[in-house]
Amino acid sequence: MIPIARAQIGPEEEAAVLNVMRSGMLAQGAQVAAFEQGFAEVCRVCEAIAVSSGTAALHLALLAHEVGPGDEVITSPFSFAATGNTILLVGATPIFVDIDPDTYNLDPEQVAHAITPRTKAIMPVHLYGNPANMGRLVPLAEAHGLVIIEDACQAHAAAIHGKPVGSFGTGAFSFYPTNCASLLAMSPSGGESLTTPRSGKRIVRSARDGVCPGSYTVTSVFSESSAARLSA
Numbered sequence: 001m002i003p004i005a006r007a008q009i010g011p012e013e014e015a016a017v018l019n020v021m022r023s024g025m026l027a028q029g030a031q032v033a034a035f036e037q038g039f040a041e042v043c044r045v046c047e048a049i050a051v052s053s054g055t056a057a058l059h060l061a062l063l064a065h066e067v068g069p070g071d072e073v074i075t076s077p078f079s080f081a082a083t084g085n086t087i088l089l090v091g092a093t094p095i096f097v098d099i100d101p102d103t104y105n106l107d108p109e110q111v112a113h114a115i116t117p118r119t120k121a122i123m124p125v126h127l128y129g130n131p132a133n134m135g136r137l138v139p140l141a142e143a144h145g146l147v148i149i150e151d152a153c154q155a156h157a158a159a160i161h162g163k164p165v166g167s168f169g170t171g172a173f174s175f176y177p178t179n180c181a182s183l184l185a186m187s188p189s190g191g192e193s194l195t196t197p198r199s200g201k202r203i204v205r206s207a208r209d210g211v212c213p214g215s216y217t218v219t220s221v222f223s224e225s226s227a228a229r230l231s232a
């Protein structure tokens with residue numbers, strides 16, 4: 001049988017895990033902060049926020065852009081269930097439009113036809129590491145004042161003419177082991193990242209941590225989004 005993903009775990013990864021375990025700090029901390037900075041550099045965005053899963057990243061991205069009941073989000077039907085589910089989770093309506101048979105990604109023509117006054121966001125999926133047609137989708141979103149949330153869960157470091165996915169809008173990534181056989185595959189639960197514009201950063205960080213940054217005022221019920229330090 002051909003494995004769909006093979007984690008490459010060597011002495012360096014083992015030492016990194018042991019260091020975290022011996023530090024006694026298994027949640028949030030220097031490793032997570034370093035991971036966030038490194039990943040932001042890879043995506044060439046101002047900030048990356050590590051959360052617990054790609055699903056949490058998509059969910060928080062929608063919250064950060066204040067997508068909610070009454071809003072429509074245009075997305076692809078050919079994806080993992082989390083893409084549509086997170087739109088439902090915030091009370092918005094997923095509008096599935098057909099894919100381009102050549103790329104299996106969102107067809108920009110179909111997206112253009114699906115835009116209504118209730119459309120708030122476009123959520124392209126960069127499927128199998130192949131970026132969606134951002135050259136067409138970004139101008140479309142700009143022309144209609146729409147948010148772009150990129151489901152980049154399968155497309156770490158993929159780029160279009162050198163511009164990385166996750167930097168066209170707000171990007172959500174998954175480090176579930178079959179999605180990315182990098183050093184992060186060493187942790188069974190992985191560690192995830194969400195790139196976001198500054199406006200949504202505070203919403204995401206307080207939702208991720210369950211408290212207001214710098215205080216212990218509980219602001220959110222989403223503390224399950226926290227990235228364990230071991231994951232990074």
Ligand SMILES: Cc1ncc(COP(=O)(O)O)c(C=O)c1O
Nearest residue numbers: 053054055079080082153174176
């Ligand atoms: C396209 C896509 N979106 C979202 C997700 C959800 O990521 P996670 O499993 O980390 O929640 C996945 C996971 O495989 C995915 O492939």
